[in-house]
Amino acid sequence: GAVVSQHPSRVICKSGTSVKIECRSLDFQATTMFWYRQFPKQSLMLMATSNEGSKATYEQGVEKDKFLINHASLTLSTLTVTSAHPEDSSFYICSVAGGSLGTGELFFGEGSRLTVL
């Protein structure tokens, strides 16, 4: 399966600052990557679909101006949380569809724990 790497794994920032999270597909060229957010004891919630070379598609209720997604290459997508606030503290996970053609199998990064003070 595809190997997905996220960085940083943990980040603590002050309220009002911006934080960038990187998602890399190490052995697979991913035209599409997905960003999820997970609050404690909750499901993973799809935030947006990142498309290489074009604008991301955001799920309903996700502020596109707050969560900036850039997918500049086939191996890298970034999520920037702008003007972060404590309520943005969460576990952010990216995934790529790296299975055999047509299987729709998704592989996930290790996640990034964001804590906003």
Next chain:
Amino acid sequence: KQEVTQIPAALSVPEGENLVLNCSFTDSAIYNLQWFRQDPGKGLTSLLLIQSSQREQTSGRLNASLDKSSGRSTLYIAASQPGDSATYLCAALNQAGTALIFGKGTTLSVSS
């Protein structure tokens, strides 16, 4: 809108027991159903994937079944081990392949 429910939310068993985790989904128009494992504070590890046309998949001590008509999937773990302790998530992928909807997971604890 697809909703995925997992029962039970938590499960504690002694080592060696066989167990079943349940997953139900409201919209049967799925592309596939996937089972994942998540360790505390970690990302997801893919366990099994069942295509919509399949009935079951097996990997080692794990067996996952899919009954699309009833909107159910089960994950069977044979001869459980302490190392199996984790949260198990099921997720349904829509037919367009654009949205993977997760359940809240079942947290399994296997005691030695």
